[in-house]
Amino acid sequence: MSRISDAISELHKLDMEADKPGWLQGIHPLPKLFVTVLFLVITVSFGKYELSGLLKLGIYLIVLFVLGDISVKLLLKRMKVVLALVCLMGIVNPFFDRREMLLLGGFAVTGGMLSAATLMLKGVYAVSASYLLIVTTSVEEICYALRRLHVPKLIVTVLMLVYRYIIVLLKETERMTEAYALRAPGQRGLDYKAWGTFAGQLLLRSMDRAQTVYDSMMMRGYDGEFYLRCKRAAGRGDYLYAAVWSAVLLFLRAGSAG
Amino acid sequence: MHMADALVSPAVAGTMYAVSAAAAAYSVKEIKLEDLDRKVPAMGVMGAFVFAAQMTNFTIPGTGSSGHLCGGMLLSAVLGPCAGFLTMIAILAIQCLLFADGGLLALGCNVWNMAFYGCFVGGFLIWRMAAGRKMTKGRITAASVIGCIAGLQLGAFSVTIETLLSGITELPFAVFIGMMQPIHLAIGLVEGLITAAVLVFIYEARPEILYGYAQEDGGSSGRMSRKGTVTALFAAALVIGGVVSLFASGYPDGLEWSMEKVAGTTELFARGNVYQLAERLQGITAVLPDYAFKTSDSAAGTSFSGIVGGVVVLAACFFICVLIKKVKRSK
Numbered sequence: 010m011s012r013i014s015d016a017i018s019e020l021h022k023l024d025m026e027a028d029k030p031g032w033l034q035g036i037h038p039l040p041k042l043f044v045t046v047l048f049l050v051i052t053v054s055f056g057k058y059e060l061s062g063l064l065k066l067g068i069y070l071i072v073l074f075v076l077g078d079i080s081v082k083l084l085l086k087r088m089k090v091v092l093a094l095v096c097l098m099g100i101v102n103p104f105f106d107r108r109e110m111l112l113l114g115g116f117a118v119t120g121g122m123l124s125a126a127t128l129m130l131k132g133v134y135a136v137s138a139s140y141l142l143i144v145t146t147s148v149e150e151i152c153y154a155l156r157r158l159h160v161p162k163l164i165v166t167v168l169m170l171v172y173r174y175i176i177v178l179l180k181e182t183e184r185m186t187e188a189y190a191l192r193a194p195g196q197r198g199l200d201y202k203a204w205g206t207f208a209g210q211l212l213l214r215s216m217d218r219a220q221t222v223y224d225s226m227m228m229r230g231y232d233g234e235f236y237l238r239c240k241r242a243a244g245r246g247d248y249l250y251a252a253v254w255s256a257v258l259l260f261l262r263a264g265s266a267g
Numbered sequence: 268m269h270m271a272d273a274l275v276s277p278a279v280a281g282t283m284y285a286v287s288a289a290a291a292a293y294s295v296k297e298i299k300l301e302d303l304d305r306k307v308p309a310m311g312v313m314g315a316f317v318f319a320a321q322m323t324n325f326t327i328p329g330t331g332s333s334g335h336l337c338g339g340m341l342l343s344a345v346l347g348p349c350a351g352f353l354t355m356i357a358i359l360a361i362q363c364l365l366f367a368d369g370g371l372l373a374l375g376c377n378v379w380n381m382a383f384y385g386c387f388v389g390g391f392l393i394w395r396m397a398a399g400r401k402m403t404k405g406r407i408t409a410a411s412v413i414g415c416i417a418g419l420q421l422g423a424f425s426v427t428i429e430t431l432l433s434g435i436t437e438l439p440f441a442v443f444i445g446m447m448q449p450i451h452l453a454i455g456l457v458e459g460l461i462t463a464a465v466l467v468f469i470y471e472a473r474p475e476i477l478y479g480y481a482q483e484d485g486g487s488s489g490r491m492s493r494k495g496t497v498t499a500l501f502a503a504a505l506v507i508g509g510v511v512s513l514f515a516s517g518y519p520d521g522l523e524w525s526m527e528k529v530a531g532t533t534e535l536f537a538r539g540n541v542y543q544l545a546e547r548l549q550g551i552t553a554v555l556p557d558y559a560f561k562t563s564d565s566a567a568g569t570s571f572s573g574i575v576g577g578v579v580v581l582a583a584c585f586f587i588c589v590l591i592k593k594v595k596r597s598k
Contacts, residue, residue: 012322012324013319013322016322016366019365019366020365023365045371046371046372049272049370049371049372050277050280050372052272052273053272053273053275053276053277053280053372053433054276054277057434057435087366087367088367090366090367090368091271091273091367091370094269094271094274095271095273095274098274098430098435098436099435099436101436101437101438102436102437104437105437105438105439106437121437124437128273128274128435129273131272131273132271132272132273134273135271135272135273135370135371135372136271136272136367136370138371139272139363139364139367139370139371140367142364142371143364143365148361148364148365151364161291161292161295163295163298163299163303163307163353164291164295164353164356164357166307166311167307167310167311167314167353167354167356167357168356168357168360168361169311170307170308170310170311170312170314170315170357171310171311171314171315171318171354171357171358171361172357172361172365173311173315174311174312174314174315175315175318175319175361177315178312178315178316178318178319179315179318179319179322181319182319182320182322182323186323196326197324197326198323198324198325198326199323199324199325199326200326201325201326201327201460201464204325204460204461204464204465205464205465205467205468206468207323208320208323208325208336208461208464208465208468209464209465209468209469209472210468211316211319211320212316212320212341212345212465212469212476213469213472213473213476215312215313215315215316216309216312216313216345216473216476218312219308219309219311219312219313222308222311222312223304223305223308223309226308227304231304232304
């Protein structure tokens with residue numbers, strides 16, 4: 010499967026997961042966004058040697074993944090990119106920080122090893138938390154939450170439009186790539202002579218599509234305003250979700266502070 | 268160049284969110300002077316275009332590897348720097364949410380490192396060099412390459428500074444910068460050439476699409492003035508320089524290093540309630556007390572007993588959750 014087909018299929022899967030019925034999917038997007046950001050802030054606030062405290066923070070992920078019945082298959086795929094980057098940054102730590110921090114039997118664990126492990130765990134936690142958010146909340150709902158947080162209307166509207174047109178343009182790109190590949194068998198990627206014409210044609214088609222989109226929006230009465238709605242207003246359960254998780258996360262952080 | 272959440276500290280993430288938000292607020296204010304109704308759909312579709320175009324492999328002759336075009340630069344050339352910047356924010360947010368490319372917390376850093384430099388520095392260069400006078404293919408190519416290289420070099424430098432200030436890596440500054448800048452010089456060159464190829468094609472096919480082309484013989488309405496851009500860049504430099512330097516002096520990552528040099532130890536001997544609570548908690552979770560500390564006063568968070576305790580807590584939590592789920596299902 011090509012990279013483009015992969016991306017399209019991943020987007021479809023994420024959409025389907027977010028639409029699935031479930032108690033976690035049913036929680037209002039605002040508390041979910043708040044708890045996710047709080048979890049991320051607390052995760053990265055741990056010092057480079059505070060592995061034990063960081064480990065306990067995993068409670069949040071385990072509870073939500075297990076009780077929310079969230080599939081980890083897609084998560085593992087997403088993890089590859091981030092772990093590669095984080096490993097690249099952390100792998101040098103054992104060479105520069107050789108202070109012995111503790112002994113495991115006869116094996117001395119250095120500060121660099123601890124900081125590298127902490128960094129990797131932070132990477133895993135951060136990706137998992139973002140995944141939990143997107144797999145239980147649609148992009149429209151996240152946009153709604155952003156508007157409630159007073160993020161400018163223009164930015165939220167563009168975010169929503171980009172998301173809506175990604176699949177359309179990915180399919181367009183896939184068609185063009187396939188047509189090119191059929192005319193240039195055995196060639197990997199685009200030849201430099203076709204760089205300008207290929208991407209330029211795609212850009213021209215996109216601009217024409219933008220005009221069509223604008224015309225159709227005007228026909229439907231677009232007046233510069235996008236009206237975002239949430240399925241329901243935030244209730245007591247949603248506030249309780251935010252309050253309980255905030256308390257748990259802050260307690261775990263305070264308990265690990267030294 | 269996307270930074271992950273694990274690579275930033277809360278202070279650096281917050282600072283970068285603040286400076287990126289300031290640039291976004293400026294862009295929103297500027298763009299409101301333009302034909303917004305028509306521009307918004309164009310921004311959405313162009314954002315999706317950049318996303319799709321970045322999925323295409325542009326083969327680099329003689330290397331066997333591939334590159335992609337510079338989104339910020341291209342968006343600036345078509346939509347203008349402010350609209351391009353806002354569109355890049357949307358692209359980066361979607362990349363981090365849907366594809367785990369970058370992080371939610373590191374979004375402020377990524378917006379600054381890629382969108383700000385790509386759109387304002389790259390955009391500024393291309394429009395001063397190419398659109399400022401009569402456009403030619405040569406001018407567009409030169410501006411694209413210089414703009415991409417400048418944007419990527421500044422972005423790579425910012426990544427280095429942000430990572431080091433976050434205290435994530437043990438790499439010395441000189442080694443880190445020595446790794447980051449040359450590789451991004453090569454990437455910038457390739458991305459600049461790809462972007463130039465696309466822009467030259469557009470210039471030949473439908474030049475009116477290029478931002479500022481219609482005003483070539485007229486005034487400079489809708490285009491950023493040199494004074495305005497320089498002032499914005501200078502203000503941004505002052506803000507980030509001031510805030511970052513304050514942050515650096517307030518929270519030095521080399522604190523332990525300094526303590527070791529001065530006092531001969533890296534440990535904090537202060538005993539507060541929170542510290543005692545942490546010790547007590549760790550005492551409870553320490554299930555393998557036979558594993559000795561290297562020294563009796565080593566940092567609590569690094570103790571092996573604490574780590575094992577954490578694993579045990581997670582395992583217990585996992586089994587409790589599975590149990591609850593099974594009970595729920597059996598009902």
